[in-house]
Amino acid sequence: MLYHLLYPLHSRYSFFNVFRYITFRAAYATLTALLLSFLLGPFLIRRLQRLSIGENIRQEGPQGHQSKAGTPTMGGILILFSLIIPTLLWSDLSNRYVWVVLFSTISFGIIGFVDDYLKLIKWRNFTGFSIRTKLSLQILIAAGIALYLYFFPANCYTTQLTVPFLKNVRPDLYWFYVPFAILVIVGTSNGVNLTDGLDGLAIAPMIIASTAFMGFCYLAGHANFANYLMIINVKGAGELTIFCGTMIGAGLGFLWFNTYPAQVFMGDIGSLSLGAALGTVALICKHELLLFLVGGLFVIETISVIIQVCSFRLRGKRVFNMAPIHHHFELKGWAEPKIIVRFWIISIILALLSLSTLKLR
Ligand code: 57M
Numbered sequence: 001m002l003y004h005l006l007y008p009l010h011s012r013y014s015f016f017n018v019f020r021y022i023t024f025r026a027a028y029a030t031l032t033a034l035l036l037s038f039l040l041g042p043f044l045i046r047r048l049q050r051l052s053i054g055e056n057i058r059q060e061g062p063q064g065h066q067s068k069a070g071t072p073t074m075g076g077i078l079i080l081f082s083l084i085i086p087t088l089l090w091s092d093l094s095n096r097y098v099w100v101v102l103f104s105t106i107s108f109g110i111i112g113f114v115d116d117y118l119k120l121i122k123w124r125n126f127t128g129f130s131i132r133t134k135l136s137l138q139i140l141i142a143a144g145i146a147l148y149l150y151f152f153p154a155n156c157y158t159t160q161l162t163v164p165f166l167k168n169v170r171p172d173l174y175w176f177y178v179p180f181a182i183l184v185i186v187g188t189s190n191g192v193n194l195t196d197g198l199d200g201l202a203i204a205p206m207i208i209a210s211t212a213f214m215g216f217c218y219l220a221g222h223a224n225f226a227n228y229l230m231i232i233n234v235k236g237a238g239e240l241t242i243f244c245g246t247m248i249g250a251g252l253g254f255l256w257f258n259t260y261p262a263q264v265f266m267g268d269i270g271s272l273s274l275g276a277a278l279g280t281v282a283l284i285c286k287h288e289l290l291l292f293l294v295g296g297l298f299v300i301e302t303i304s305v306i307i308q309v310c311s312f313r314l315r316g317k318r319v320f321n322m323a324p325i326h327h328h329f330e331l332k333g334w335a336e337p338k339i340i341v342r343f344w345i346i347s348i349i350l351a352l353l354s355l356s357t358l359k360l361r
Contacts, residue, residue: 001089002025003090026242028090029091029242029245030246032086032246033247034252034253035253037250037254041264045072055071055073056119062322062327062330071262071264071265072265073116074116074265074266075264075267077113077269078253079266079273080250082246083246083277092239096152101240101243101277101284104142104145104185104279107141107276108138111138111141112267112271115128138272138276142181145181146177149177150178154235154237154284155233155234155235157232159172160172160286161286162288163289164354164361165360184279184282184283185280186276186279187279188276189271189273189275189279190302191295192274192298193271194302195297195301195326196266196270201343202271205295205297207247209278209291212351213281213294214245214248215355217241218238218241221233221236221238237286243281247274247277260336260337275298293350293353293354294351294354297346297350302324305323305324307319
């Protein structure tokens, strides 16, 4: 909005020329998101407390979690608010990809919101969506996004994959791109959701992944940089640099309140929407395979659940004390902050490795 209002003034006042630059708008979008979450955070937490929107802790979980009972949840409302408003303020709203990621974020946010709400009122015999309903809704929305990207491609490379570390290998998925894209969006959304089980455990890796994708979007959207680095140039993807910036700002603002000991949890409204947003950004900037490395922590957490469930079904034995893997370390006696910070360190290492793929190919 600011872009559309203020940039045209550059013919009179040259200062407004600065609104043309993605880097300038991305920086201020990040700061706006951060400021909004700082300003609104205390108000929202008080409001959630007053409405008794507090977490019900499951009995079978690690004992340390019982003390978290009643912590306000649905803090994802704060994340979404601080993410959507700056995106609308600082982005070029004629860019279609801005609307695609906003659609993805908001739709998954609505699924999460309804699920959180149903869980909260479970005294009326509701226990949230069944896994099948939740997954079907996610697949439906992701299919809409995948079909849009397939039928309205940015260029002839849309259905091709960039393979990390290999510059001349670009397998073409043809129509199989659609189920693949659905898998990326739904998988990332649920991966973030599974990871969100300790204070700050999901949001910090989200910030780290968004920082990496901020770079990838900028480079993919810039013809010269993309050609120089031999990555697929996606016209318009650069504008998502601003969206990634708002994810960083909103994420940092939320982390302020969610860091150990947490004053608020994000709820499904936060985890499902952030995961879907990240998956959609990765698809648009054509770095979907790299997401497995950048968001490697979400992948590790998801794989730990798959291994645990398969092992229990096939052998009747567990591999981990409890899945997802962060619970395994809790039950081994590691202090919660130690697990959290060590998982953050792993995320940073993975993000740095992913950046190195720009040159190592
Ligand atoms: C999300 N939600 C947290 C909070 C957060 C298939 C199975 C592996 C599914 C998995 C599951 O339900 N995952 C979904 C995990 C929950 O957090 C809420 O949920 C939101 C995210 N959706 O924002 O609102 C609890 O996590 C803790 N928490 C924090 N700090 C935070 O900042 O401490 C969350 C955010 C909160 C709080 O205690 O209540 C969760 O863990 O439920 N299920 C599990 O993860 C369960 N694992 C399990 O059953 N493992 C089995 C099999 C199925 C693999 C096994 O190992 O044998 C564990 N979850 C819990 N207790 N709570 C087990 C026991």
